[in-house]
Amino acid sequence: xxxxxxxxxxxxxxxxxxxxxxxxxxxxxxxxxxxxxxxxxxxxxxxxxxxxxxxxxxxxxxxxxxxxxxxxxxxxxxxxxxxxxxxxxxxxxxxxxxxxxxxxxxxxxxxxxxxxxxxxxxxxxxxxxxxxxxxxxxxxxxxxxxxxxxxxxxxxxxxxxxxxxxxxxxxxxxxxxxxxxxxxxxxxxxxxxxxxxxxxxxxxxxxxxxxxxxxxxxxxxxxxxxxxxxxxxxxxxxxxxxxx
Amino acid sequence: xxxxxxxxxxxxxxxxxxxxxxxxxxxxxxxxxxxxxxxxxxxxxxxxxxxxxxxxxxxxxxxxxxxxxxxxxxxxxxxxxxxxxxxxxxxxxxxxxxxxxxxxxxxxxxxxxxxxxxxxxxxxxxxxxxxxxxxxxxxxxxxxxxxxxxxxxxxxxxxxxxxxxxxxxxxxxxxxxxxxxxxxxxxxxxxxxxxxxxxxxxxxxxxxxxxxxxxxxxxxxxxxxxxxxxxxxxxxxxxxxxxxxxxxxxxxxxxxxxxxxxxxxxxxxxxxxxxxxxxxxxxxxxxxxxxxxxxxxxxxxxxxxxxxxxxxxxxxxxxxxxxxxxxxxxxxxxxxxxxxxxxxxxxxx
Numbered sequence: 274x275x276x277x278x279x280x281x282x283x284x285x286x287x288x289x290x291x292x293x294x295x296x297x298x299x300x301x302x303x304x305x306x307x308x309x310x311x312x313x314x315x316x317x318x319x320x321x322x323x324x325x326x327x328x329x330x331x332x333x334x335x336x337x338x339x340x341x342x343x344x345x346x347x348x349x350x351x352x353x354x355x356x357x358x359x360x361x362x363x364x365x366x367x368x369x370x371x372x373x374x375x376x377x378x379x380x381x382x383x384x385x386x387x388x389x390x391x392x393x394x395x396x397x398x399x400x401x402x403x404x405x406x407x408x409x410x411x412x413x414x415x416x417x418x419x420x421x422x423x424x425x426x427x428x429x430x431x432x433x434x435x436x437x438x439x440x441x442x443x444x445x446x447x448x449x450x451x452x453x454x455x456x457x458x459x460x461x462x463x464x465x466x467x468x469x470x471x472x473x474x475x476x477x478x479x480x481x482x483x484x485x486x487x488x489x490x491x492x493x494x495x496x497x498x499x500x501x502x503x504x505x506x507x508x509x510x511x512x513x514x515x516x517x
Numbered sequence: 518x519x520x521x522x523x524x525x526x527x528x529x530x531x532x533x534x535x536x537x538x539x540x541x542x543x544x545x546x547x548x549x550x551x552x553x554x555x556x557x558x559x560x561x562x563x564x565x566x567x568x569x570x571x572x573x574x575x576x577x578x579x580x581x582x583x584x585x586x587x588x589x590x591x592x593x594x595x596x597x598x599x600x601x602x603x604x605x606x607x608x609x610x611x612x613x614x615x616x617x618x619x620x621x622x623x624x625x626x627x628x629x630x631x632x633x634x635x636x637x638x639x640x641x642x643x644x645x646x647x648x649x650x651x652x653x654x655x656x657x658x659x660x661x662x663x664x665x666x667x668x669x670x671x672x673x674x675x676x677x678x679x680x681x682x683x684x685x686x687x688x689x690x691x692x693x694x695x696x697x698x699x700x701x702x703x704x705x706x707x708x709x710x711x712x713x714x715x716x717x718x719x720x721x722x723x724x725x726x727x728x729x730x731x732x733x734x735x736x737x738x739x740x741x742x743x744x745x746x747x748x749x750x751x752x753x754x755x756x757x758x759x760x761x762x763x764x765x766x767x768x769x770x771x772x773x774x775x776x777x778x779x780x781x782x783x784x785x786x787x788x789x790x791x792x793x794x795x796x797x798x799x800x801x802x803x804x805x806x807x808x809x810x811x812x813x814x815x816x817x818x819x820x821x822x823x824x825x826x827x828x829x830x831x832x833x834x835x836x837x838x839x840x841x842x843x844x845x846x847x848x849x850x851x852x853x854x855x856x857x858x859x860x861x862x863x864x865x866x
Contacts, residue, residue, distance in 0.1 A: 311714070311716070312714065314585075314712055316582070323725055326721050326723050326725065329719065330719055331719045332712045332719050332720050332721070333719070333721050333722075333723075334582070334585050334612075334712070334721075334722045334723070335612075335721070335722070335723035335724070335725050336578060336581060336582075336608060337578065337604060337605065337608050340574065340575070340578040340581075340605070343570065343574070343575040343576075343578035343579050343581075343582065344578050344579070344581050344582035344585070345582060346542075346568065346575075346579050346582060347540065347542065347568075347578070347579035347580060347581060347582025347583035347584070347585070347586075347590070348582040348583070348585060348586055348712070349582075350540065350566045350568065350579075350582075350583065351539070351540050351566065351582070351583040351586040351588040351590075352586040352588075352712070352713060352714065354714050355586075355712070355714060372571050372572055372574075372575065373571070373574075373575050373578070375571075376570075376571035376575065380568075
């Protein structure tokens with residue numbers, strides 16, 4: 274297994290066991306396989322993946338917290354010849370950037386939105402996210418998320434699937450080799466849809482945060498299976514513009 | 518040159534298109550609505566893109582995205598909407614992206630009034646956003662100047678790879694005047710830094726630094742740029758200043774009204790003059806500092822803001838030997854020529 278050429282040959286700053294690396298790798302593999310490295314523009318978030326500016330071997334833009342879908346709108350509208358994706362975590366996309374993702378989706382912008390959901394703010398030290406599970410302890414919900422005052426985990430695929438414009442919306446998990454392959458197939462489908470001008474595609478990837486979950490890498494994968502995946506069911510929510 | 522009778526806001530939109538602007542994103546807010554409305558009609562005809570953003574913030578970030586591709590981009594708003602755009606302005610300054618931002622200002626603070634005011638001077642001139650950056654600020658006083666300065670703003674933004682602000686107001690935006698429009702220009706592609714598609718190494722557009730030394734170096738470079746503005750880019754109108762004993766300083770629509778007041782005072786035998794900053798950043802400090810206390814008896818700073826905001830910059834630049842007085846209206850009340858004339862007679866004693 275060799276390094277995809279769309280990822281630079283450098284050390285990653287991500288924590289040991291973090292699945293950002295896997296998410297990056299499958300995106301880079303798809304870019305290589307489709308031969309679109311010269312066409313790519315990645316629009317990166319604020320959070321752990323802010324570090325990614327030194328990893329991608331294609332053009333990238335590092336904007337503000339939550340605003341990647343607005344930036345990507347400007348990019349794709351001004352340069353329809355580029356292949357554009359956004360890459361955002363759950364705090365970035367589902368909290369401060371909720372308006373931007375909803376409206377980019379509603380306009381059917383022709384880019385691919387990648388949503389990394391690990392139910393926590395990673396970079397800032399493990400605070401409660403909109404996707405934090407009920408009862409889950411974080412540094413700002415020390416007694417566990419109380420849904421009576423803090424609400425319920427937000428199902429972004431389900432919310433976005435209510436809109437008419439999006440072409441493909443699906444959720445995958447990166448907890449096992451089998452699921453990684455499924456995620457890669459879904460992502461590739463989304464990129465190909467963009468190349469065909471089908472419009473907005475949204476790929477949610479369930480991931481982990483061993484550091485802020487306080488678990489070993491392997492335990493974090495087990496925890497995903499037991500907790501995250503039941504709360505966020507996998508599969509397509511919209512396919513070919515039709516609600517599934 | 519083409520002559521047309523146009524509303525200030527529409528003239529700004531038309532001149533932006535003629536200056537090669539091909540992407541506009543904006544959000545409805547009074548008194549600037551004619552700009553996005555005009556763009557929604559005309560931008561597509563010009564082969565560009567108009568997007569009505571879901572918010573002021575998103576509109577400004579769409580401009581960030583478009584500017585990254587080397588496209589000439591603009592957004593517009595008014596006071597409280599500009600506040601929301603300051604986040605993106607800071608990011609654009611940090612990422613070295615050109616863009617033109619128009620503020621058709623209104624009364625404040627808060628929701629304030631929809632009538633014209635100059636209450637945003639401090640917001641706009643003191644680095645509109647976090648992190649301590651600067652934007653060049655143009656303050657037109659006629660519809661023609663709105664046209665000329667909007668065009669120039671695009672060139673300056675691109676020259677400096679930094680956002681430029683055109684600060685106008687609800688009065689200038691709504692008034693109709695005959696204007697000469699420039700010939701449409703096709704800007705060159707910014708291939709040396711943008712992400713426009715070309716055969717080259719991968720590029721990164723970012724305002725993020727991992728090493729504090731890199732950030733410091735960036736800030737030092739920007740400080741050099743700002744300094745160069747003071748040396749090269751100050752624009753100021755000096756009217757009847759040759760023998761002036763009573764000098765009025767005013768910008769934008771106030772500057773225009775003050776000019777009429779100077780004419781009236783001259784008819785009455787008062788040696789009045791006008792020093793009208795056209796660029797607020799860079800501010801004409803040198804021209805103010807050069808006023809000679811042996812000749813100039815008093816200076817009156819006229820603004821449509823209370824408390825005075827430009828007043829503080831004028832005081833700082835002016836010789837301590839020259840007394841400075843203030844005339845302000847606020848909340849959407851436009852200052853009248855007669856008020857200025859009376860204020861000069863009063864200060865003359």
